[in-house]
Amino acid sequence: MASRPPEPKRPVAQRPSSRPPELVGWGGEDFEQTRTTNLAVDGRLPSAIAPVAARAPHLTAIAGPSAGEVYALEGDEISIGRGRESDLYLDSDGVSRKHARIVRQGGEYVLEDLGSTNGTFLQQDGGEDVRVRFHALQPGDRVRIGTHVVMRFAFLDENESRLQRQLYEGAVRDALTGAHNRKFFDDRARAEVAHALRHGAQLSLIILDIDHFKRINDGWGHPAGDAVLKALVTRLSEVIRVDVLFARIGGEEFVLLTRGVDEPGATAFAERLRGEIERLSISWQGTLIPVSASLGVAGLQELHAELGAQGPASVESLLARADERLYQAKKGGRNRVVGARDAR
Numbered sequence: 001m002a003s004r005p006p007e008p009k010r011p012v013a014q015r016p017s018s019r020p021p022e023l024v025g026w027g028g029e030d031f032e033q034t035r036t037t038n039l040a041v042d043g044r045l046p047s048a049i050a051p052v053a054a055r056a057p058h059l060t061a062i063a064g065p066s067a068g069e070v071y072a073l074e075g076d077e078i079s080i081g082r083g084r085e086s087d088l089y090l091d092s093d094g095v096s097r098k099h100a101r102i103v104r105q106g107g108e109y110v111l112e113d114l115g116s117t118n119g120t121f122l123q124q125d126g127g128e129d130v131r132v133r134f135h136a137l138q139p140g141d142r143v144r145i146g147t148h149v150v151m152r153f154a155f156l157d158e159n160e161s162r163l164q165r166q167l168y169e170g171a172v173r174d175a176l177t178g179a180h181n182r183k184f185f186d187d188r189a190r191a192e193v194a195h196a197l198r199h200g201a202q203l204s205l206i207i208l209d210i211d212h213f214k215r216i217n218d219g220w221g222h223p224a225g226d227a228v229l230k231a232l233v234t235r236l237s238e239v240i241r242v243d244v245l246f247a248r249i250g251g252e253e254f255v256l257l258t259r260g261v262d263e264p265g266a267t268a269f270a271e272r273l274r275g276e277i278e279r280l281s282i283s284w285q286g287t288l289i290p291v292s293a294s295l296g297v298a299g300l301q302e303l304h305a306e307l308g309a310q311g312p313a314s315v316e317s318l319l320a321r322a323d324e325r326l327y328q329a330k331k332g333g334r335n336r337v338v339g340a341r342d343a344r
Contacts, residue, residue: 056155059153067150080095116302197304201260220284223290278291294326
């Protein structure tokens with residue numbers, strides 16, 4: 001049920017706690033602890049029994065682009081939205097830039113919709129979702145933020161939170177390099193392409209392939225090849241923006257999806273990446289392994305204009321165009337970038 005709106009002078013109403021007494025807040029004296037007793041262990045009386053780990057409020061995404069990801073709610077006010085300035089950033093087209101916030105009021109955590117376009121809803125088992133303006137969160141509540149994102153509110157201790165994060169990272173990350181995996185890329189890229197086409201936004205894709213990777217494996221061994229892959233991902237992760245989708249999609253093949261960047265801009269960015277890879281110094285058993293990469297670049301709006309009546313561009317057509325240009329880069333001598341201007 002939605003909470004009654006607060007008095008005009010207070011953005012969130014103060015109300016008595018309706019939570020069970022063992023469910024507590026995220027700081028100070030509100031944390032849950034086990035009572036100490038004189039329980040004997042193996043016939044001996046312990047001087048003290050350590051308290052259980054404190055439980056803190058979390059939201060876990062159970063539906064949407066980041067399903068499985070867990071967010072710790074830290075602070076007295078947490079903003080939620082698609083804007084990069086949000087404390088809890090939700091990368092979903094159905095979420096407003098400033099969608100909602102959670103405010104700590106005494107021992108309660110109150111969710112407030114901030115006039116979002118697609119609304120904030122309390123999900124009810126067996127019934128319709130109820131749109132809410134204010135809602136005092138209870139453990140187990142499922143809240144829909146906008147059109148696609150569903151979050152579950154719960155109190156987790158440090159071990160539970162760590163386990164949830166490990167499960168999520170294991171599902172979306174490549175185990176060797178830590179880059180996002182192919183499945184994560186496929187899911188996110190489709191949403192990004194649909195959003196860019198709907199709003200006429202720029203979106204570009206870069207395919208990167210390590211040159212002569214088989215020679216590295218044959219000459220130094222597969223562990224050396226693994227070291228090259230990990231070093232490349234570590235270095236590129238240091239220079240790309242957080243909103244660039246970076247994934248490993250094959251053995252030595254990677255892809256980057258850059259939102260808000262046209263094809264010439266993405267080609268210039270790809271050239272910077274090529275230079276960073278060429279400057280990598282990878283030492284293996286007393287020798288340095290030289291590394292270079294070839295890159296192909298394609299722009300969504302460029303491709304969409306070309307296709308015209310044939311239909312809208314897609315992730316598959318964008319990948320195919322970038323792959324064609326990657327092939328040209330390899331054929332042209334490797335260690336180079338091919339974009340629209342260089343394509344033949």
